Amino acid sequence: MAGRAQGASKLSLDVATIRKDFPIFKSGIAYLDSANTSQRPRQVTGAMMEYFEKYNSNIHRAAYRIAEEATVRYEATREKVRAFINAASTKEIIYTRGTTEAINLVAYSWGRKNIKQGDMIVLTVLEHHSNIVPWQILAAEREATIEYVDIDERGELLQDQFRALLERSPKLVAFGQVSNALGTINPATEMVAAAKAAGATVLVDGAQGAPHQGVDVRALGCDFYAFSGHKMLGPTGAGILYGRRELLEAMDPFMSGGDMIKTVRLEGTTYHDLPWKFEAGTQAIAEMIGLGAAIDYLSELGMEAIRSHEREITEYAYEALSEIDGLTVYGPPPSRRAGVISFALEGIHPHDLATIADRDQVCLRAGHHCAMPLMTRLGVAATARASFYIYSQKDEVDRLVGSIKEAQRIFK
Amino acid sequence: MSSAADDQFYREYILDHYKNPRNFGRLENPDISHEEDNPLCGDVIGMDFRVKEGVIEDIRFHGRGCAISQASASLLTERLKGLPLEEAKKINKADVLGELGIDISPARIKCALLSLKVLKVGAYGLAGDAMDEEE
Numbered sequence: 001m002a003g004r005a006q007g008a009s010k011l012s013l014d015v016a017t018i019r020k021d022f023p024i025f026k027s028g029i030a031y032l033d034s035a036n037t038s039q040r041p042r043q044v045t046g047a048m049m050e051y052f053e054k055y056n057s058n059i060h061r062a063a064y065r066i067a068e069e070a071t072v073r074y075e076a077t078r079e080k081v082r083a084f085i086n087a088a089s090t091k092e093i094i095y096t097r098g099t100t101e102a103i104n105l106v107a108y109s110w111g112r113k114n115i116k117q118g119d120m121i122v123l124t125v126l127e128h129h130s131n132i133v134p135w136q137i138l139a140a141e142r143e144a145t146i147e148y149v150d151i152d153e154r155g156e157l158l159q160d161q162f163r164a165l166l167e168r169s170p171k172l173v174a175f176g177q178v179s180n181a182l183g184t185i186n187p188a189t190e191m192v193a194a195a196k197a198a199g200a201t202v203l204v205d206g207a208q209g210a211p212h213q214g215v216d217v218r219a220l221g222c223d224f225y226a227f228s229g230h231k232m233l234g235p236t237g238a239g240i241l242y243g244r245r246e247l248l249e250a251m252d253p254f255m256s257g258g259d260m261i262k263t264v265r266l267e268g269t270t271y272h273d274l275p276w277k278f279e280a281g282t283q284a285i286a287e288m289i290g291l292g293a294a295i296d297y298l299s300e301l302g303m304e305a306i307r308s309h310e311r312e313i314t315e316y317a318y319e320a321l322s323e324i325d326g327l328t329v330y331g332p333p334p335s336r337r338a339g340v341i342s343f344a345l346e347g348i349h350p351h352d353l354a355t356i357a358d359r360d361q362v363c364l365r366a367g368h369h370c371a372m373p374l375m376t377r378l379g380v381a382a383t384a385r386a387s388f389y390i391y392s393q394k395d396e397v398d399r400l401v402g403s404i405k406e407a408q409r410i411f412k
Numbered sequence: 413m414s415s416a417a418d419d420q421f422y423r424e425y426i427l428d429h430y431k432n433p434r435n436f437g438r439l440e441n442p443d444i445s446h447e448e449d450n451p452l453c454g455d456v457i458g459m460d461f462r463v464k465e466g467v468i469e470d471i472r473f474h475g476r477g478c479a480i481s482q483a484s485a486s487l488l489t490e491r492l493k494g495l496p497l498e499e500a501k502k503i504n505k506a507d508v509l510g511e512l513g514i515d516i517s518p519a520r521i522k523c524a525l526l527s528l529k530v531l532k533v534g535a536y537g538l539a540g541d542a543m544d545e546e547e
Contacts, residue, residue: 349478351453351523355421368454381454381476410422411479 013301013309019391021297030362030396035180035208035340035369035387037230040294044233047293048286059285060259060276074285077292078275084295085225086216087242091274094248095288098239099207100130102226103174105241105278106203107134109251110224111172114201117143119171122200124149124157125377126179126186129370131205135174149175151377155182155331162191166198173200177209181369181385182331183314183340185213192221201247207231211389212310212338214303217242229287233390234294238287241278248274255280298390306390310339313388317341317397321386324404330378339388342369345404348411350384356410357403364400421514422479429483434490437472446534450481450522457485459530467496473530478523480516485527487511492531501536503528 019025021041031039051073055066059074078090087093096102111134115121121135125148139146147170149162157175166173173195177188188204195202203224206215210225211232217225224247229238243251253260253271260280262270271277298306311334318334318341321327326346331337345353350366357364365385368375375381386400439445442460449456455477462470471493473485488508492500508528509516516524 349455351455351478351520352422352480355517355520359421367452372454375454381456411427 011305011308013305013390015309015391015393018301019393022391025391028361030360030399032386032388032392032396032400033363033365034389034392035183035231035385036365037236038211038233038389039391040233040235040290041297043297044235044290044293048235048290051286051289058282070285073289073292074283077288077295080292080295080299081240084214084299085210085240085242086218088218089245092242092245092248094241094243094275094278095283096226096239096241096278097237097284098228098230099128099205099226100239102224102239102241103130103203103205104134105254106224106226106243107138109254109278110201110243110247111135111138112142113251115139115142115144115171119144120165120168121146122149122162122165122170122173122175122195123147124162124175124186125151125373126155126157126182126184127174127176127371127373128180128205128207129372130207131174131176131203132373135172144171148373151184151374154333155179155184156336157184157186157191159187159191163194166194166200169198170195170200172203174203174205176205176207177215178212178338178340179331179371179374180208180340181371181374181383182342183208183337183387184332185336185338188222189220196221208338208340211298213307214298223247229291229294232294233297234291235284235287237284238291240291245274248278251278253277253280257281259283301390309390310388310392311335313392313394313397314339314341316394317386317388317400320397320401321404324401324408326408327404330383339392340385341387342383342385344380344383345407348407350382352411353384353404353407356407357400360399360403360406362396362399362403364403423514426479426483426512426514429486430479433473433482433486435472435486435493436474438474439470439472442472444534446530447475448526448530448533450477450526452522453478455481455523455526457481457526457530459485459489459527459534461535463497466498468492468494468500473527477526478520480512480520480523481526484508484512484524485530488527488531497535500531503531 022039055069057067057070059071078093081093082090202222204222206227210227225242230236257280315334328344330342354364354366367382439460443463444461447458457475459473471489
């Protein structure tokens, strides 16, 4: 992997070398949808293929050699994740299918035990549906209430309103580290500290944070942290829930069945230890091995260099897009946003722009980005969104600008 | 990049219907009024019908959306105006796509058919999910 991070400080990425690890770019696409799902390098698909072709077998059960190898490699990802997010123990690393399942696990297992009638949950209008709907279902079931922190005109959370809500002693506070729709980087450390001081349990949705800024869960101080492998070079179906050990130990299983038990008798069952208590049924073995390879890849590059590269390309795109007549960029200035730019074109629907861009092989997202409350708050049905990652380059931004101008010519 | 001449998707008449939608607006005291949305993009189309002796005497559509959904709605209202409801019931997916006259990708088919869904669910009470199955 030498050469992908440039210079002794490793603060910049050698994007040309990185792109060679991603065969999909041979097709000529400009991929500007990494906030949706990232591309995957050969190292990740190769690790998965190696499992399928060399030691395919089920984990935690069989006594033969290849099954032992599968178990070792599958469990090795847990230590890689632990180190990546700086958790205290691998017992705090629960494998899930993704962020959505991780949040649902907390809503069901922790939520149903701890949220009672009249309790308050604090969310924000920036949230992805996956960090709204499970809480709405829980609140309806328990007759609890939900309050949402609003945003200012730059798409940044109103911290005064947040502090005022904390004074009403919410039981749970859940928010995203980074907004998937606007790219807003929330002051997560300060928000977690304030919420903890107010006595709340805190879940941070790291789906857009872990891949781009990384996280130190102990420094962040949250109780739960959820993220998805497929947005960080890994495969779909591989996600992580981090939970503080004492909370996880007090929680009941979310799913039950095989592999999450110690003993099953007709009279009753004792559950497995952490983390397996929450991992029922045959798991996504190849996917978790792939996620381990993705973390190796990201760690080699360094999260600081990744963030620095994304900031550079986001600034470039922000300037290029801001120069276009009739184009509105939503969200904060580039210094306070992740590699995501949501925008609207006067008189051109985002879907039409995406269709025109597609003909130029520019992959652009158009829609509500699973954040309909935020779209309502912004007064739009949908936006177009360009998002970046380690392999994004300025030439792709230039191609996007070309597609936008083509759309304006067609719709003039 | 493609030029306007070979622009199969955004033909002139589609853009014309998008920019100058026919029968756009609301009817006062309509006999039938119905709205549907496209959950993929949050776009909404609604239609108001005035029906007299089984004939669609007047029709208006409203809402917001992309060129495909808006042009499709505009074209459909042109066709529906003055048509007996019984005839309107016969309009199907192929008719609407044929009228648009362009190759619609699977990703955009819901945009093109949103107005037909409004007609079907609103004008003769087919359940919304029955329409989905038909697609």
